[in-house]
Amino acid sequence: MIRVGRPTRHLRKSGLVLPLAVLVCLYVACACLARAASVELPPINAAPTGEHHVGKVIWTDLVTPDLAAAERFYGGMFGWTFQPVHGGTGEYAVAIAGGLPVGGLFQKAQPAGERRQSAWLAFIAVSDLEGAKRTARAHGAKILQDTRNYPARGRQAVLADPEGAVFALLASSSGDPPDYLAEPGEWIWSSLLCRDPGTEAAFYQTVFGYDVFDLASDDQREHIILSSDALARASANSLPGDAAAARAHWLSFVRVDSAADSAAKATALGGRVLVEPHVGRHGGQVAVIADPLGAALGVMEWSQAQAEAAPQ
Amino acid sequence: MRAARPWCAIALGAALMGLGACAVTGVGVEGDVGYAGVGYADDYWGGPCCYDYGGWGRGYYVGPGRGHDRRPSPPHSHTFRPPPVSRPTPSLPSRHRR
Numbered sequence: 470m471i472r473v474g475r476p477t478r479h480l481r482k483s484g485l486v487l488p489l490a491v492l493v494c495l496y497v498a499c500a501c502l503a504r505a506a507s508v509e510l511p512p513i514n515a516a517p518t519g520e521h522h523v524g525k526v527i528w529t530d531l532v533t534p535d536l537a538a539a540e541r542f543y544g545g546m547f548g549w550t551f552q553p554v555h556g557g558t559g560e561y562a563v564a565i566a567g568g569l570p571v572g573g574l575f576q577k578a579q580p581a582g583e584r585r586q587s588a589w590l591a592f593i594a595v596s597d598l599e600g601a602k603r604t605a606r607a608h609g610a611k612i613l614q615d616t617r618n619y620p621a622r623g624r625q626a627v628l629a630d631p632e633g634a635v636f637a638l639l640a641s642s643s644g645d646p647p648d649y650l651a652e653p654g655e656w657i658w659s660s661l662l663c664r665d666p667g668t669e670a671a672f673y674q675t676v677f678g679y680d681v682f683d684l685a686s687d688d689q690r691e692h693i694i695l696s697s698d699a700l701a702r703a704s705a706n707s708l709p710g711d712a713a714a715a716r717a718h719w720l721s722f723v724r725v726d727s728a729a730d731s732a733a734k735a736t737a738l739g740g741r742v743l744v745e746p747h748v749g750r751h752g753g754q755v756a757v758i759a760d761p762l763g764a765a766l767g768v769m770e771w772s773q774a775q776a777e778a779a780p781q
Numbered sequence: 782m783r784a785a786r787p788w789c790a791i792a793l794g795a796a797l798m799g800l801g802a803c804a805v806t807g808v809g810v811e812g813d814v815g816y817a818g819v820g821y822a823d824d825y826w827g828g829p830c831c832y833d834y835g836g837w838g839r840g841y842y843v844g845p846g847r848g849h850d851r852r853p854s855p856p857h858s859h860t861f862r863p864p865p866v867s868r869p870t871p872s873l874p875s876r877h878r879r
Binding site: 470549586639647648649650651652656657659662667668669670671673674680681682683684685686690692693695696699700701704706708709711715716718720722744747749751752753765767769771 | 782793832833834835836837838839840841842843845846847850854859860861862863866868870871872873874875876878879
């Protein structure tokens with residue numbers, strides 16, 4: 470005869486039932502906590518691309534104190550939809566445009582008692598993250614966040630360049646996005662606004678191997694194009710405002726059909742217009758707006774018709 | 782004495798399992814080992830508010846050119862290495878995804 474109840478009775482008799490229950494609870498709680506604190510950031514591409522474009526701005530993340538408000542604004546502005554990613558020390562959502570991931574929104578509480586700037590962070594592609602970090606540091610950059618590995622997204626680090634403009638390096642696990650012209654609602658351009666564009670361009674050339682083109686300008690301010698793979702990747706510009714008071718920073722632009730309509734929409738959605746729409750060098754209109762939490766971004770028109778009419 | 786023994790074993794076991802779970806998921810681990818929570822360094826809040834775009838007006842250009850833009854002649858003196866003046870300034874990609 471098989472005596473099924475015997476082990477249970479033995480456990481109960483030896484007083485092990487309660488301790489074992491506590492052990493199981495502890496294990497489950499610890500595993501849950503660990504899972505909640507870790508998160509897997511998704512790849513930056515819908516499918517692996519197998520392409521590498523060192524020096525290209527391949528991703529942008531918004532750091533904001535209010536994710537829901539940011540989603541309302543950017544959804545209304547550009548028709549983005551959002552895919553939540555839970556976990557870690559904040560909430561994160563991937564912004565989707567035309568079925569493709571275009572950026573991330575990361576909620577993080579403002580440091581108590583401080584008024585800090587919510588901002589978009591530009592991620593620049595590298596193939597050798599540690600090498601790029603080493604070179605950047607040797608030429609005056611500061612590491613703000615050392616290497617983090619998100620297996621699906623890739624390896625990344627956050628730096629401040631010699632003038633303090635914050636940017637990130639990303640060695641993407643799914644490759645870099647192919648070089649297509651951005652569609653409306655996608656990021657099309659990034660500009661570094663700084664005190665000394667020539668010296669800053671030399672820094673970025675050293676780190677990313679850019680070809681650097683100096684453009685003629687009518688207002689004595691510098692306009693420098695950073696290029697790789699024979700394509701324009703970004704610009705370095707003199708700060709537009711009072712350089713003594715302003716801080717160097719990266720500003721990224723979303724392609725839109727109408728900068729004027731986008732500026733009006735930004736105001737209607739609770740944002741602000743920082744620079745009124747005006748014609749850019751390429752012939753299309755450009756404007757700078759801020760979302761309701763203060764993060765600045767540009768909107769830029771880009772069309773063939775404007776190209777043909779553009780001043781040289 | 783006998784009653785305390787299972788509790789000691791339980792406590793030790795729990796601590797070991799907890800450490801194991803944390804190590805597997807990378808909790809508390811910075812750098813390039815394992816997973817880490819979403820987060821940026823506090824520094825990334827990036828200094829005091831706010832940006833100044835006051836001088837941004839007509840003639841202040843930040844965008845890409847169209848590939849036929851003028852380059853200064855003679856070239857400005859800079860610390861970066863410019864390509865030969867004969868090379869046209871690159872522009873954005875022209876290929877469309879769709």
